Amino acid sequence: MRKFNENKKPVIVVSKCLNFDKCRYNGDGDNNKFIDKLKNHVIFKPICPEVEIGLPTPRKPIRLVRDDNDIVKLLQPKTGNDYSKLMYEYADSLCENLGEIDGFILKSRSPSCGIKDVKIYEGLEKGAMSKKGKGIVGGRIVEYYGNVPIEDDGRLKNFKIREDFLTKLYTLKGFKNLKEEKSLEKLRDFHTNNKLLLMSYHAGKLSELGKILGRASKETREETYFDYEDCLVKALSRSSRYKSNINVLNRCLGYFSKDISNDERKFILELINSFKDKRIPLSVPMNVIKSYVIRFNIKNLMNQSFFEPYPSTLIEVTDSGKGRE
Numbered sequence: 001m002r003k004f005n006e007n008k009k010p011v012i013v014v015s016k017c018l019n020f021d022k023c024r025y026n027g028d029g030d031n032n033k034f035i036d037k038l039k040n041h042v043i044f045k046p047i048c049p050e051v052e053i054g055l056p057t058p059r060k061p062i063r064l065v066r067d068d069n070d071i072v073k074l075l076q077p078k079t080g081n082d083y084s085k086l087m088y089e090y091a092d093s094l095c096e097n098l099g100e101i102d103g104f105i106l107k108s109r110s111p112s113c114g115i116k117d118v119k120i121y122e123g124l125e126k127g128a129m130s131k132k133g134k135g136i137v138g139g140r141i142v143e144y145y146g147n148v149p150i151e152d153d154g155r156l157k158n159f160k161i162r163e164d165f166l167t168k169l170y171t172l173k174g175f176k177n178l179k180e181e182k183s184l185e186k187l188r189d190f191h192t193n194n195k196l197l198l199m200s201y202h203a204g205k206l207s208e209l210g211k212i213l214g215r216a217s218k219e220t221r222e223e224t225y226f227d228y229e230d231c232l233v234k235a236l237s238r239s240s241r242y243k244s245n246i247n248v249l250n251r252c253l254g255y256f257s258k259d260i261s262n263d264e265r266k267f268i269l270e271l272i273n274s275f276k277d278k279r280i281p282l283s284v285p286m287n288v289i290k291s292y293v294i295r296f297n298i299k300n301l302m303n304q305s306f307f308e309p310y311p312s313t314l315i316e317v318t319d320s321g322k323g324r325e
């Protein structure tokens, strides 16, 4: 089954207060289990924008405030200090100098790191009204790195969001690893091995990707890779679909359905139905089907990333129910 290239691990920028330092305004840090698990599989680059612009730890809280000209500023209510210029400059320079990054995990709701649901106040006084928006650095990262997976620790508590994040991270990293060589044969293998996964995300884009490969002989390798990447990013920009996952599971069952007993078939169909009713996660019917793929040595399915889009040790079926769209 699938092997991951341990020499080319994804590089993830992470908010430093998530497991790397006690650098929050009150001197606290987080202990996030998911990030702990990820440490063996990715290369983390921790950043703390507030410390990096020169603020001490601990420090008085800072907040985002929208001024009369509709400009969002980063202010410290206790002192009246304005850190906007420093933070906007830091955000620009960070994005320009980070280089090749495969993903981001940022602290939720932080006025600096947050990517959504950050309070933007109408004023400095206690009880001032607020609306939701992005933090200064988080917002700039979202604009600059639109093609890579970006999530916050709060949303990643949700199983489905975490699964989509990891799937996108590892699939795009697999593609990036190919880009160095630009071999057409390897791109075709990549496409074949990701077919079922892409079908579960976006069947329309899967067919577009096939067409891009179909016309590859008439185009330069650079054009083919450029078009393929653009379409691949779009295919993975949304969540995998329940209905499409069910279609893929049924399609896989079709490969060995006649070789198993009626009771076995009934059991698998019941699992697919339980997944359809959202009573169990996809990994349950998927792993049962995977065991038959191994048992019957089904070559067409053996290397499908659908069965292991990211290292299986990262699967954790817990769901806070928070962070849903």
Ligand code: SF4
Pocket (backbone or CB within 6 Å): 015, 016, 017, 018, 023, 024, 025, 047, 048, 049, 050, 051, 107, 110, 112, 113
């Ligand atoms: S949220 Fe960002 S700026 Fe705030 S402590 Fe964490 S890493 Fe530093």
